[in-house]
Amino acid sequence: MKYCVKCGQELEDAAQFCTRCGNSSAPNPFEGHPNGAPPPPPQNGYYPPNNGAYNYAPPPVRPAVHDSRSFGFALLGFIWPLIGLILYLIWKDERPLRAKSCGKGALVGVICQVALVIVYIVVILAAVGFVFNGTWTDAFIR
Numbered sequence: 001m002k003y004c005v006k007c008g009q010e011l012e013d014a015a016q017f018c019t020r021c022g023n024s025s026a027p028n029p030f031e032g033h034p035n036g037a038p039p040p041p042p043q044n045g046y047y048p049p050n051n052g053a054y055n056y057a058p059p060p061v062r063p064a065v066h067d068s069r070s071f072g073f074a075l076l077g078f079i080w081p082l083i084g085l086i087l088y089l090i091w092k093d094e095r096p097l098r099a100k101s102c103g104k105g106a107l108v109g110v111i112c113q114v115a116l117v118i119v120y121i122v123v124i125l126a127a128v129g130f131v132f133n134g135t136w137t138d139a140f141i142r
Helices: 071-079 081-091 096-132 135-141
Strands: none
Touching: 071 081, 071 096, 081 096
């Protein structure tokens, strides 16, 4: 005769379950393992050795990335829009707030530089027209 490992009820030799508590009377295939539980599935391609020691290395922990908006990087992107664009593309997944600051600075910088070039061209054309119309030479000759 055998006995239930959970409640101690006497069982027949052919019985697969306890008639009192319903616990399986079959031998536990994982009895040699810690806590009598099945081994965890392999992680990161690591298969445990056959001696039952499951020493899994924890997955690598990435350090926490400090992400915040940055006026300095926005100013850098404003002054040098190409650098701001490059920093935006590098940081858009890793540091989205800082990348957004760089991108905004680069965009505003490009818009301001284009506007200044247009104003510069208008001023140059007005000065050239002023000189070649004779108004500038007449003002100093009289």
